[in-house]
Amino acid sequence: MSHVLPAVPSSVSISGDWTPGSWQRRQALQQPQYQDAAELARATGQLASLPPLVTSWEVLALKHALAEAQEGKRFLLQGGDCAESFADCTSPIISNRLKVLLQMSLVLVHGLKRPVLRVGRFAGQYAKPRSADSETRDGVTLPSFRGDLVNGPEFTPEARRPDPQRLIQAHSHSALTMNFVRALIDGGFADLHHPEYWDLAWVEHSPLAAEYRRMVAAIGDSLRFMETLAGPIAGFSRVDFFTSHEALLLHYEEALTRQVPRHQGWFNLSTHFPWIGMRTAALDGAHVEYFRGIRNPIAVKVGPSVTPAQLLPLIDALNPEDEPGRLTLIHRMGNAQIGSALPPLLAAVKREGRRVLWVADPMHGNTESTSNGYKTRRFDNIRGELDQAFDIHAAAGTRLGGVHLELTGEDVTECMGGARDLNEADLDRAYKSMVDPRLNYEQSLELAMLIVRKSVGTTGV
Numbered sequence: 234m235s236h237v238l239p240a241v242p243s244s245v246s247i248s249g250d251w252t253p254g255s256w257q258r259r260q261a262l263q264q265p266q267y268q269d270a271a272e273l274a275r276a277t278g279q280l281a282s283l284p285p286l287v288t289s290w291e292v293l294a295l296k297h298a299l300a301e302a303q304e305g306k307r308f309l310l311q312g313g314d315c316a317e318s319f320a321d322c323t324s325p326i327i328s329n330r331l332k333v334l335l336q337m338s339l340v341l342v343h344g345l346k347r348p349v350l351r352v353g354r355f356a357g358q359y360a361k362p363r364s365a366d367s368e369t370r371d372g373v374t375l376p377s378f379r380g381d382l383v384n385g386p387e388f389t390p391e392a393r394r395p396d397p398q399r400l401i402q403a404h405s406h407s408a409l410t411m412n413f414v415r416a417l418i419d420g421g422f423a424d425l426h427h428p429e430y431w432d433l434a435w436v437e438h439s440p441l442a443a444e445y446r447r448m449v450a451a452i453g454d455s456l457r458f459m460e461t462l463a464g465p466i467a468g469f470s471r472v473d474f475f476t477s478h479e480a481l482l483l484h485y486e487e488a489l490t491r492q493v494p495r496h497q498g499w500f501n502l503s504t505h506f507p508w509i510g511m512r513t514a515a516l517d518g519a520h521v522e523y524f525r526g527i528r529n530p531i532a533v534k535v536g537p538s539v540t541p542a543q544l545l546p547l548i549d550a551l552n553p554e555d556e557p558g559r560l561t562l563i564h565r566m567g568n569a570q571i572g573s574a575l576p577p578l579l580a581a582v583k584r585e586g587r588r589v590l591w592v593a594d595p596m597h598g599n600t601e602s603t604s605n606g607y608k609t610r611r612f613d614n615i616r617g618e619l620d621q622a623f624d625i626h627a628a629a630g631t632r633l634g635g636v637h638l639e640l641t642g643e644d645v646t647e648c649m650g651g652a653r654d655l656n657e658a659d660l661d662r663a664y665k666s667m668v669d670p671r672l673n674y675e676q677s678l679e680l681a682m683l684i685v686r687k688s689v690g691t692t693g694v
């Protein structure tokens with residue numbers, strides 16, 4: 234959603250016979266079984282004729298900004314829901330999520346003294362990988378819920394049937410979300426002169442409010458001081474926001490993969506910054522085949538079982554020319570595993586001199602189930618993994634260039650611990666996530682403060 238950064242020219246040479254649909258020749262994991270091929274073809278045909286959601290100019294501007302993050306000139310803040318839902322495409326939910334991300338980025342800008350690159354996990358985060366293809370309840374077996382892009386969460390045969398019409402609905406809901414975010418940003422919602430616009434009604438009594446207010450006041454003072462000397466500073470009255478989602482359902486992504494008049498190559502114009510999930514990152518799989526041919530900046534989730542021998546060929550396949558800004562690696566190891574799993578990967582990528590942006594996702598390796606049946610994460614584990622990530626990068630002589638978080642602006646109790654020390658019993662009060670547990674406002678802000686403390690204390694940023 235930016236027009237301010239110049240596009241980076243880059244060569245476009247895709248080896249082999251890549252097309253937007255060449256992924257269909259490979260094994261595609263985590264795809265639904267559509268029952269009616271003609272119905273699917275009608276939906277993807279309609280999708281292919283609808284306007285895209287982002288532009289190639291924006292996509293290339295983000296790639297340029299990510300190249301700067303690789304050089305340590307920016308810090309990436311990527312966050313949002315685990316799974317968006319069509320029902321949550323409402324004004325308060327979208328604006329509250331934006332408020333949390335803006336408040337976190339304000340804390341980061343203030344503490345890191347460096348521009349923050351804001352990327353939402355929204356406007357298209359509608360498809361989810363699942364550990365099983367089907368679910369059985371009371372002797373009845375139905376397809377698993379794979380996100381609103383595919384089917385409905387209710388446990389009925391009608392809801393769980395993969396429905397191609399949902400591809401069109403997801404495109405519309407993404408467009409509605411993006412339209413509202415763009416209008417808010419362009420209308421002045423993100424103006425640094427008015428951080429009070431980002432206050433969330435329910436957090437007035439937050440234990441972290443005082444520290445946050447002090448930062449807001451300090452930034453306001455410096456802004457007024459600079460503007461007294463230099464006049465109004467345009468860059469502070471708006472910020473840029475980009476979008477990202479896991480590009481899991483390849484029929485959807487293919488239909489939104491386009492050529493444009495002024496840039497060479499193919500762009501995924503459903504989002505600025507698609508990523509490959511941990512379960513679909515096999516070198517010879519359909520997702521890697523699809524991703525290698527698009528010109529977007531892309532990311533890959535890297536879990537604890539990945540070895541250097543697997544990672545290096547993946548980097549070669551996805552970024553053969555070592556293009557700046559092209560490839561982000563999001564490590565999601567778990568608090569217990571990061572200490573052993575991450576260092577060999579950092580060493581190998583450094584040794585080979587490959588250009589990547591390293592980002593920490595301290596959420597997905599720390600998911601557990603409680604005795605009362607909730608999927609949760611302990612804040613101490615999330616904080617612990619992030620804390621270690623900074624230290625491990627500093628020790629390896631590499632740079633942690635960003636974080637990837639699941640969070641919401643709603644008053645939820647999904648992750649345990651944090652400023653209010655939520656426990657198992659608290660999860661009953663406001664557990665709303667359809668899939669993974671998200672950080673609430675306070676837990677998110679606390680992590681932003683931790684990032685600042687760590688980055689001042691280590692050389693890893």
Ligand code: PEP
Nearest residue numbers: 315510511512534565597
């Ligand atoms: C996710 O980001 O919601 C997700 C499923 O992550 P991962 O692929 O890292 O498990």
Ligand code: CO
Nearest residue numbers: 315597639669
């Ligand atoms: Co998730």
